[in-house]
Amino acid sequence: MEIRDELKYSEDHEWILVEEGIATIGISDFAQDAMGDVVFVELPEVGSNIDAGKTFGVVESVKAVSDLYAPVSGEVVEVNEGLPDAPDSVNSSPYDDAWMVKIKLSDAAQVEALMDAEAYRSCIAEQ
C-alpha cells in the first residue's frame, strides 16, 4: 500500500497536494484497492465550486458506486479530462495519472486540518 509522504489525506481517503494555492486532489492507493476495478469516473465542471465535506464526483467500480468527498473548499480550475476515458488508471496510478481535479483554495487553513502521511498510515491501519 503506497502512501506518499509529500501528500495530505482526508478521512474519506482523498489525497491532496498544494502548490501555490492550487490543490490537486485524487483518491489514495488504499481507496482504489478497497474499491476494486474502477470502470467509471464522473468529475465536476471547471468553474464550479466544491465545498469541504460535500461530494464533488463519483467513482464506480464493477460492484459499487462511491462518492468523492471534497477535502477542502474552492473553485475547480482544471479537471483530468482524460480520466473518464481511462478509469482503470485510478487503480494503476492513483497518485499520478489519475489525479482528478485542481482547485483554487478558498481557505488555506482547511489543508492544515488534514492528515499527514504518518497520521494517514495509522488511520488505515485501524481499518
Add this chain to the structure above:
Amino acid sequence: MLKTTPLNKVHRELGARMVDFGGWDMPVQYTGVIDEHLAVRNAAGLFDVSHMGEIEVRGKGALDYIQRLTTNDAAKLVDGQVQYSAMCYENGGVVDDLTLYRFADDRYLFCVNASNIEKDFAWMQSVLEKGGFIDVSLTNLSDSYAQLALQGPTADAILGRLTDSDLASLVFYNFVEGEVAGVKTVISRTGYTGESGFELYFAPEHVEKIWHALMETGISDGLQPIGLGARDTLRQEKKYALYGHELSSQITPLEGGIAWITKLDKHSFIGKEPLCRMKEAGVPRRLVGLRMTEPGVPRENYPVFVSDEEVGVVTSGTMSPSLKVGIALALIATGHHPVGTEVSIGIRNRRVAAEVVKTPFV
C-alpha cells in the same frame, strides 16, 4: 454469525476479499472482477458454490409431486438429465428457481439458491403434506454436499485429466456419477456463466482435495479461482436471472424472463391458474436487456424512462467486462420492451440514454 463453506480457509489463504452474501461468508474477488470474468470467457475459472442448497426427493410418486411443485415439465426428464425449473406460490410469484436432477424415477435432487434453502424446504414440505404424497420424502442434503463450478472453454481439458468419465459424450444439462481425483462426484454439464463447463457435487470433506487437484492441473490452461463478483457479471452478460433481482415473490416467471420453463399446458402445478390468467390478459411487464448508448453504469433499482414516462426499473446492472459498456436487466412495461426501443436510465440526477437490445449480450 455468518455461515461458511468448507473452503473458507482456502479462500482466505488465497487473499480473497470476503463479503456477506445472504448470510454466507463468501469470496467476492481474488485478483479482480474484470480479470476473473475474462479468465472464464477466455480460459477457465473455478468457483466455490458450496453455499448452494441440495434437497433430495425420494419415493413412489416423486414425479407427481414434482409436477405439482414446479413450473417445468419434469416428465420429460430421463435418468441422468438435469432441468432448469422454478417453484411458484399459489398467486404465481416465484418461490425460487432451481436445477432439478433425475437420478431414478423415485429419486430426484433439487439444487436451490443458498439464501432460500430454509424457505424452499418449508414450502416443499407444506406442498408435500397438503398434496397427500404419502410415499414421498424430502431430505435437506445441503450440508452433505460441497459444490464446485468449473467453467470456461478449457474446462473439458482440465476435468478430463482428473476423471475416467466420458466427458465428450456428456451433453449439456446431463450428468454422470463418476470420480474426480479419486472422489465420488456427480459431474453435471451445467453452469451459470454461458461458457461450457461443469458443476461438481461431492462430500464436503473432499473439497480441498478436489479444489487443489483442479487448480494444480488447470493452471497451464489458464484456470483461476473466481469470486461472486465475476459470477454476477458473467450471468448478467447472458441474461440469466438471479433470485431476489429478476425473480421474487412479487415477480412471476412470465415477467422475469423464465416463461420458457413455465409450461402452462402442463396438467396442473401450483400457480398455474393465475399465470394462465396473466397470459390471457397480457403479461404487464417483461424482462429485457438494456445497453447504454451514453457513458454510465446502470444499477439495481434505477428507474427506466421512455420520453418522460417511467416505464420500468433496473433489476441488475453492471459495466460489462466483455463489452466495456454499461448493461442492465430491467423489468419494462409491455409495449416498451421490443428490441430497438430507445430508453433512458435515471442515474443519480441525470437521464442517460440506453436501448433495448437482443440478449444474451455476448
